[in-house]
Structures are given as C-alpha cells and as structure tokens.
Amino acid sequence: MSHDTLIPASQATTAAIPDPGLGEHVERFTDADPAAGNRVYRSILFKFALVPVLAIAFVVVYFAMDKTAWVEVLGTRFLLQHLLLGVTLGLAILLIGIGAVEWARYIMNDEEVAEERHTLATSPADREVLSKKFAAGVADSGVKRRPLLLSAALGGVGILAVPVVVSLADLGPWPTDATRKKTLEKTIWAPGVRLVNDINKLPIKPGDLEVGQLVNAEPATLFDLAGADQQVARAKAAIIVVKMDPDTIKIPDSRKDWQVGGVLSYSKICTHVGCPISLWEQTTHHLLCPCHQSTFDLGNSGVVVFGPAARSLPQLPIAVDSEGYLVARSDFTVPVGPSYFERDSTKDYQDGDK
Amino acid sequence: MAKPAGLADSAPVLETTRPDAEPTPGRLAEVGNWVDERTGLGKVAKGGLRKIFPDHWSFLLGEIALYSFIILLLTGIFLSLWFKPSMGEVEYAGSYQLLKGLPMSEAYASTLAISFDVRGGLLVRQVHHWAAMLFVASATIHMLRVFFTGAFRKPRELNWLLGVGMFSIALIEGFAGYSLPDDLLSGTGLRFVDGLVRSIPIVGTWLEFLVFGGEFPGTLIIPRLFIAHVLLVPGLILGLVGAHMALIVYHKHTQFPGPGRKETNVVGYPLFPVYMAKAGGFFFIVAGVTTLMGATMQINPVWNFGPYNPSQVTAGSQPDWYMGWVEGAVRIMAPIEWHLGSTTWSWNVFLPAVVLMGLLFTVLGAWPFVESWLTGDKAEHHLLDRPRNAPIRTSLGVAGMTCYALFWLAGGNDILATQFHVSLNDVTYFMRVAVFVGPVIAFFITRRVCLALQHADNERVLHGSESGVIVRAPGGGYSEAHEPLTEDELFTLTQHEQLAPLEATPATDGHGIPVAGAGVSKRRARLSGWFMGTTVVKVSADELHDHHDEPVPAEK
Known part of the structure; x- marks a missing residue:
C-alpha cells in the first residue's frame, strides 16, 4: 500500500481551522479556594522545616554511630551508618526539591506567557557593516600587498603541531621488532621452569592429576618478581594444566612430545582480547572464555570451536624433570594473547595440521 | 619681585549639592546597582530574567543529564580527596577483614578505604556511580526525544552536534571512571580495551604501547586514566555543556504544537520565578533520588571482586550498561582474522568495537544534514514534530533503537542463556542474524503504526x-x-x-547542455x-x- 501522495501546496502549512489562540487561564484549586492554597502553603513549609531536622540527624549519625554496625532490611544487609547517612541526606535534598516544585506549581502564577522569537541571524544591514569592517581590517593588515605574510604565519603556527606530537613519543617504548621480541613475543617460560599451582605455588606431578582435572598454573619464576613486573609477566605466562585420557584426544605428530601421558598445558590468555579463560567442560574437553564465550578444544591442540576468537590457544611444550615435576620444555612457540598487527600468525596451530 | 597675593573678588559661594532626592532603593537593588555599575550585568538580566520556557515533561530529560553531571562533579571532588591513582603495590591493612594482608595496588586499597574507612565514603562512591549511570541514560533518552520530535532541525544542527560530541566522550569518561578502582572487574575491562586498541590495523601495537606505557598492564594506565577522568574529559564536557546551554538560551526552547503556539513565539512560564523554582527544585529532586539510590542500592561492590590479577576473571563479567552494545557486538562477531604475510588483521575485534562505535557517532552526527538534504527544507523550525507525522524518520529511529537494543542484549548472551535455560551458542547465532533482521522488522512495524496513527487523527478530525x-x-x-x-x-x-x-x-537545460x-x-x-x-x-x-x-x- 503506497502512501506516496502529492500534497497540495495550498495546504502544506495551513491547519484545517484557524489558530484558536492561547486558551483562557483556568484557575487552579489553590487559586480559587484560599483554604486549599493554605493547605499547600503549610505542606511546603513543613517540608522545608524538616530539612534542618534531617541535617542534624545526619551530623548525629556521622559522629555518634559505630561505622561497622549493620542492619538487615528486607533480607538485605546494610552498613547502618552508611544507610542512615544516605537516607537523612537524600531525604533532606529531596524535600527541598519537592517543596520548591510544589511552590512553583501551586503558588506561583501559572498564567502562560507568549514571548516573540527574534530572527537568529544578523540583519543584512549589520552584515554589511561587518563585511566593511572586515575589509577595513584586511586592508589595515597589509596582507593584500604582502600576501605571503598570512600563509607564513599560519604555516608557522601549524607546524608547531609537529613538536607537540613528537613530544608525546615518549609516552611509551616503541614496539619495534627488537622490543616486541623482548615483550609481546616472549614470556618468562624457559626450558626447565617448573609449572606451579597458581594458588599454593607448589610444583605439579603428572600423577597428582586425575583424568579431566584442570589446574591453573604459573611458572615458578613468576614469584621471584614483584609488583608491576609480576603483573606484566602474569598477563602472558598464566597457563592451564589439564589431564585428559590420551585415547579420547587428538595429538598431532609434531606435538607428541609436548605432553606427558595426557597432561597438556595451554596458555590461559584468550587469543581474542586477552581474558583469562576459565570455564572447563570435562566431557567435551572444551574451554570457554567467560568474557566473550570463545571456546577452544583442548583435546585438539586448542583450536577454536565457537565464538569470536580466530586463533588456536597456544600450547606450552612440557616434560618432567628428574624429580618428576612438570617443567616447560621451552617458551611458547607463538606469541600468547590477543592479536596485534605485526604478529606473524602463520605458525599458529590450525585444525588438521600434522 | 614678590607680588602681593591677589584676592579674587568674585569667588562664587559654593554650595554642596546633593543628587535630587530619589526613592531610596531597597537593599537588594543597592547590591544590584553596585554589581551593575561594575559589570553591566543589568542589560543581560533585563532580557533574561523573565525569559519564557515552555513546559513539557520530555524537556526534563536533558535537565536530568545536566544535573547528574553536576552531581558527578561534586561527588567526584569528594572522592578525589582520598583516591590514590597509583598502581604501586601495597599490603592491604584497612578495616575490610576479608582482604587483610593481600597485596594490591594503591588505587584499589584507597577505593576500599573510601568504602569502609571514610565515613560517608561508600555513600558518595555509590552516588557517583549511580549518577554516572543516570547521566548517560538521561543523555541517551534526551537525544532520542530530540531526534523523534525533529528538534535537531535548523537552526539547532550545531547543538545536536555538540550533544553527539558529549554523548561520545561521556562513554569514554564512564569507562575511565570504572577502570580506576583497579579491582578484578575493572582490570578485566582494561584488558579488553588493550585487546581493542591492539586490533587497530597498522598502528594498533604502537597505540597500545603509547597508551599503556609499554606492555599491559604496566604502571601508568591508572594515573593516566585518572587525569583523563578528573580533568581532561570532564573539562571538555563542561565546555560543551556551556556551549550547549548558551545555544539553547539563544535559540529559545522548541515547543510542541498547539493553539497559540507559533513558529514565531514561545509559550510557557518565565524563568524568574517559575523556572528557577521548577528547574532548581528539580535539581534537588535528582540529587535527592541519586543520594537515596546510593544509600539503598548497592553498585559496583569492588570488595567482592578482589584486586586485579591478569590470570583471574569472574563469569558474567560485563561493562557498565552503556558499553553493553559494544560488548555485544564483540561477542557475536564472527571469528574473522586475516593473516597476510607476517601481519595479522584482527577484524573480529576491530570491526565490532572500533568501527561500530565510529559508525554510530558518524550516523548520529550526519543525520540532521541527511534529513535536510532529503527534504530540501531550509526553514527554521521551532515547533516540534509529533513523531507520527514524520513516519520515515520515526521508523528509522526505532530501527536504530532496535539494532542498539539487540547488540546490548547480545552483550548479556551468557546471562540470557543461563536465565532462560537456552543454549549459549543458539543465543549467539540468533543474535548474529537478529541485529540485521530486527531493525528491518522494526522499521516496517513502526512505519505502519505511524501511518495508522495519522489515519486515526484524520478520522477524529472528520x-x-x-x-x-x-x-x-x-x-x-x-x-x-x-x-x-x-x-x-x-x-x-x-x-x-x-x-x-x-x-x-x-x-x-533546454538546449541539451548539462546543468x-x-x-x-x-x-x-x-x-x-x-x-x-x-x-x-x-x-x-x-x-x-x-x-x-x-x-x-x-x-x-
């Protein structure tokens, strides 16, 4: 059904009837009945009068109350002092507002007033004056005779953007090839570094794990670092160690010696935007990232089976040391974490690789 | 030679004169005169004191945004007196027992101190966060009001652009704010932004290193976000608010059509005293309500999340509501990445995050100019449209809202899946299609409704x-x-x-020559x-x- 219609020019802007104009002012109840007006008057006064009472209550609560006391209201626990401070202050502020609005609505004159609008633009005559003044200014400046002055001045100011921008270059180190090799493309994993439990920092023996069990782990060397260094290292080195039945998973030939009897280790940092992946589904061997639901198949070298991530989870080659504890055989073979432009992603594992 | 001192023989007798007796001005007028003689403010007050504002509930939406911004400034000053924007590590020794002795950043420790050791600190923190939620929400709804009533048309295009500008930097301001406490949730959000910045083709890694001062998380990002959050962005918003308000005053407010309301007038009540009481009172109402919300409704309980640890995350991690649509787009995006030579083009992050945000703000900013191109209308408009009378604009607006809402829902695809006991994968697949199909359906339904309402109006008139x-x-x-x-x-x-x-x-033209x-x-x-x-x-x-x-x- 088409509504494409030509609208008659004559009616484009005219209403079906002439503008009846502003209606007559109708008195409010509070105007017509003095008693009603006085009731509203008293009600507003009462609201304003409560404000100092609440303000004093606020001060009393602030100084006199134990700040750790709590109270249960409707099944929810509140810090009592916090609650009372907020309620007294909030009500005091609210009452001022309600009182003022009531005053405006019921007491103040409510006759509508029409005010004329004025043309926004400058009048043609004034524009004429302006353009003359501008022309006089241009003439005074001498740029007509010496036109290069203006371009030179503007160019000079413009080029100042260069030092301003350049002075920001030290905001951070530059991710050159060499810097990236030491930062984004390297973690503190190294041959022989023990895998230790994230919580109790104890090294892990393959025999301690049951089939289906997943342990969050870190390199033992992480805890030699402190503060920001530890945070930066942790953001790349965090791993998960998982034991699966070797008969139910696919291990490509190239990664046969990256695992110890079905114990495999993967980066815990999602290849999408870098959340630590944490939701483990034992029966399917799927690991799900709680941030954006990218899902990786740990039984198939960490390939993506669902979600927005586009690259497999990097696997950490592991072995056991002479005391039987799990150790890394090397650093990760590809950079961990989210993609970046200079990342060479041709070496990541893809489903079906040998 | 000395001359004898001459005596003026005609010196007039001077009388002290006083100004003609005037009625003595009242105390207030005296103060007013004093100020006016030094500033000339009387000329401004003469025109502005009884300036007329039209009355409509929907005109209060922008006021809520303004007032919550003022509340944010006030509560923000209070919080900044205690907050320490530092990622330096300390051992927590405050009064919250469950975190005692844990290593954490000073930012997180001071947030806990504000929450538990400064009396009223938790209240102000929660009021600040609620006011932020309200600020973005009311600004969003205010923009929708302006869009659907055509208030962005000439002469208000520039004010619309100022609004779009404020809206976009308000999202940055909010993000910077909720990143500051350096708890597990805000750190997760920062990690997300790190991945987002990195994904920008060619310059992403460089930007990441410059923004974070090296590798994520480093030690600089919290102090940098702090100065952006308390000075740079609020200063920008404040300037834009000033310009926005100045244009409102100069243009005079739009009004809904009705008897006596013309393009050439504005009908309503005077600023003094009616709007001073109404708008001033409304500020106190907004402030009172947000204070009561801060008192009774918990928001961002950072002590439950623990300090940021890049190897931990909680299920159900989500940004504040206004970033939800970006989060949703990132979640449902297909895993598209190019691996060209030794480079990686991360479309799966860049498109839904960076490009989509840019797209929204571009479309919003361009709309007034697109519409005037479509209508060829060069006239000033001070009377608002009833949305039904601009069916295509209204339908496009509802389609846009639907698209936004679907992206936003997709940002909670895990919550939808667990709450409604459906498969997470199905929710995601559904949303991938719905964000494209939903707006089209919404467009046609709205168009139909608008036309039907116009028919109904005609029926009633006849x-x-x-x-x-x-x-x-x-x-x-x-x-x-x-x-x-x-x-x-x-x-x-x-x-x-x-x-x-x-x-x-x-x-x-008539001679076959191209015009x-x-x-x-x-x-x-x-x-x-x-x-x-x-x-x-x-x-x-x-x-x-x-x-x-x-x-x-x-x-x-």
Missing part, C-alpha cells in the same frame, strides 16, 4: 472522538455516538507542515519522495468544511 455511548436508531440499528473535537484539538491535529517531496530538476552543480538529481528526488511522501495527507480546511458526516451528538 468524525469526532468515540464517546462510548451506543445509540439505537429508530430503525433498530446501533451505532456509537461521536463527540466533536474542540477547536484546540482540531487545530493541533491539523497544524503540521506537509511539504511536497523534492522533484527532479532536468539534468540538461552544473545545483539541481535535484533523480535519485535524490526518489529518496525525497520516499522520505516525505510516506505519510497520510492531513485533513484540509475544505474537507473539514464539506464533510457531511457530521458528528452525531450523544444523547444526554
């Missing part, structure tokens, strides 16, 4: 309103009596402008016909006059 009284005719038939409309309503329902769509001007530049192309005329012609022609004066189907008066 036949009157349904009275609910059933009349039996002498012949036995039943019909419903209709009440005639009041003059006011007849005028209001038929006053809107219905301009004819643009018509294509010939591409060549350069000016003119309306066929494509523009077609689009204009679609945009302006999709409407129900309103009842004209002649039609109303000639209409024989007079309203049947109801029996009393």
